[in-house]
Amino acid sequence: MSQDARAAVERIFRDEYGRLIASLVRRFGDIDLAEDAAGEALVRALEKWPEDGVPPNPGAWLTTTAGNRAIDRIRREKNRTSKHEAAVMIEDDTPHEPTGVIEDDRLRLIFTCCHPSLAPEARIALTLRLLGGLTVAEIASAFLVQETTMAQRITRAKGKIKGANIPYRVPEAEDLPVRVGAVLAVLLLIFNEGYLSSGDGDPVREELTGEAIRLARILHELLPADLEVTGLLAMLLLTEARRTARVRGGELVPLEEQDRGGWDRALIAEGHDLVRQCLAANRPGRYQILAAVNAVHTDAPTAAATDWSQVVALYDQLVRLDPSPIVALNRAVAVAELDGPEVALAIVERLPLEGYHAWHATRAELLRRLGRSAAAREQYDAALAVCDNQAERAFLLRKQGQLAG
Amino acid sequence: MTQYLLAVHGNEADYAEITPEQMQQMFADTERFNQQLQADGVWVFAGGLETVASASVVDGTGDAPVVTDGPYLETKEHIGGFWIIDVPDHDAAMRYAAAGSKACQGKVEVRPFQAE
Numbered sequence: 219m220s221q222d223a224r225a226a227v228e229r230i231f232r233d234e235y236g237r238l239i240a241s242l243v244r245r246f247g248d249i250d251l252a253e254d255a256a257g258e259a260l261v262r263a264l265e266k267w268p269e270d271g272v273p274p275n276p277g278a279w280l281t282t283t284a285g286n287r288a289i290d291r292i293r294r295e296k297n298r299t300s301k302h303e304a305a306v307m308i309e310d311d312t313p314h315e316p317t318g319v320i321e322d323d324r325l326r327l328i329f330t331c332c333h334p335s336l337a338p339e340a341r342i343a344l345t346l347r348l349l350g351g352l353t354v355a356e357i358a359s360a361f362l363v364q365e366t367t368m369a370q371r372i373t374r375a376k377g378k379i380k381g382a383n384i385p386y387r388v389p390e391a392e393d394l395p396v397r398v399g400a401v402l403a404v405l406l407l408i409f410n411e412g413y414l415s416s417g418d419g420d421p422v423r424e425e426l427t428g429e430a431i432r433l434a435r436i437l438h439e440l441l442p443a444d445l446e447v448t449g450l451l452a453m454l455l456l457t458e459a460r461r462t463a464r465v466r467g468g469e470l471v472p473l474e475e476q477d478r479g480g481w482d483r484a485l486i487a488e489g490h491d492l493v494r495q496c497l498a499a500n501r502p503g504r505y506q507i508l509a510a511v512n513a514v515h516t517d518a519p520t521a522a523a524t525d526w527s528q529v530v531a532l533y534d535q536l537v538r539l540d541p542s543p544i545v546a547l548n549r550a551v552a553v554a555e556l557d558g559p560e561v562a563l564a565i566v567e568r569l570p571l572e573g574y575h576a577w578h579a580t581r582a583e584l585l586r587r588l589g590r591s592a593a594a595r596e597q598y599d600a601a602l603a604v605c606d607n608q609a610e611r612a613f614l615l616r617k618q619g620q621l622a623g
Numbered sequence: 624m625t626q627y628l629l630a631v632h633g634n635e636a637d638y639a640e641i642t643p644e645q646m647q648q649m650f651a652d653t654e655r656f657n658q659q660l661q662a663d664g665v666w667v668f669a670g671g672l673e674t675v676a677s678a679s680v681v682d683g684t685g686d687a688p689v690v691t692d693g694p695y696l697e698t699k700e701h702i703g704g705f706w707i708i709d710v711p712d713h714d715a716a717m718r719y720a721a722a723g724s725k726a727c728q729g730k731v732e733v734r735p736f737q738a739e
């Protein structure tokens with residue numbers, strides 16, 4: 219088989235993977251069985267499709283083939299499961315198509331993968347593996363851990379889902395906001411690890427930012443009325459739009475120095491449209507406000523034209539929802555543009571964020587603007603001591619190097 | 624259906640400091656929670672334990688049993704009581720655990736029993 223044919227089959231498989239696994243897990247109630255059956259369906263597709271051509275509905279083909287493989291396996295192991303249970307699984311032939319938006323199998327599975335009873339790093343890994351279709355090796359390299367470590371993490375999480383009987387279903391209405399919040403937090407962590415990657419590798423990993431956006435799009439499609447989901451998707455799109463302008467020559471380029479001609483206008487238009495939907499609904503939440511902040515930035519033709527009073531007003535609103543020091547720090551950055559670095563520095567220095575790289579970097583920048591070079595140098599050192607993104611390190615080193623004697 | 628152990632972990636020194644009124648309230652809330660478990664048909668068993676001062680450990684793995692005074696682990700926090708419930712899944716168990724934790728004012732560890 220040619221490399222092209224193989225790659226084409228694998229691309230379809232990857233696109234269909236989340237839907238395929240979710241439907242198999244719903245039907246057979248067993249993640250391992252679902253993964254094995256999906257793997258066997260891929261082998262079969264690699265044998266058949268290059269010869270016979272890709273079937274008109276490849277997703278349905280994969281689901282039927284994998285379902286048959288799973289049933290074969292259950293029949294072989296029948297004495298290990300109760301006859302009744304096996305019979306139910308074998309006879310259930312629910313169609314591939316979702317019966318309604320809220321009933322989509324992927325929605326059930328994402329709530330399982332992002333369950334608060336699982337360790338946060340396990341939620342991320344399971345989501346990328348089962349819904350994103352990334353291999354264990356890909357996830358391990360994205361998070362800079364050994365493949366065996368990542369495999370153990372995933373195995374342990376699957377073991378807990380099975381042992382503790384964590385369900386595959388959309389949570390009940392009263393739990394939904396908290397549980398959606400947990401899913402959004404996982405998607406944001408995946409995005410951030412791509413956008414500000416740790417370690418010695420690439421400073422930006424677009425496979426992670428891209429995957430977070432793909433999953434956020436799916437979630438938005440499944441929960442179109444949830445404004446926080448809309449807000450998160452908008453925020454990710456507006457941030458992703460600036461990705462290529464954000465690093466130049468291995469060095470982070472701050473917002474005010476970015477070449478705005480390099481921003482992705484299509485993503486910005488899509489993000490702005492989503493932000494307008496949120497504003498029209500007027501039920502602000504954390505991610506909607508952060509999306510609106512990003513909309514103000516991407517709306518400005520030049521850095522100088524940024525409507526900073528609008529940014530500060532949005533952060534004021536966010537502080538009321540989330541009075542955390544990190545939000546206060548981000549607000550102070552906007553205050554510096556509106557009321558000057560001295561006012562901002564007074565706010566920043568009160569925040570209990572010792573050891574947080576952005577706190578030290580912000581202090582350094584404000585001290586630099588105030589001409590307090592020696593104090594700024596110390597803060598750059600403190601920021602560099604805890605910053606593990608290569609592009610940001612390069613930026614901080616250059617800024618520090620430019621300080622007067 | 625899966626059976627879960629809901630074990631209440633607490634610091635006995637903290638419990639010693641609460642007022643009789645608070646204690647009364649806790650007992651009343653816990654009793655109400657117990658009745659709820661029974662009304663919902665998920666109750667298997669429950670009980671409160673005497674203080675750890677009453678605990679003894681026996682090691683019968685050797686030739687002759689070795690008995691020691693005190694709890695198995697020398698920690699500040701101990702199991703003060705537990706429920707065993709039979710519910711459809713983890714999410715249902717967590718809901719009851721949250722309500723039980725509120726009633727008895729202690730953290731609750733949730734552990735599934737092995738499937739038969």
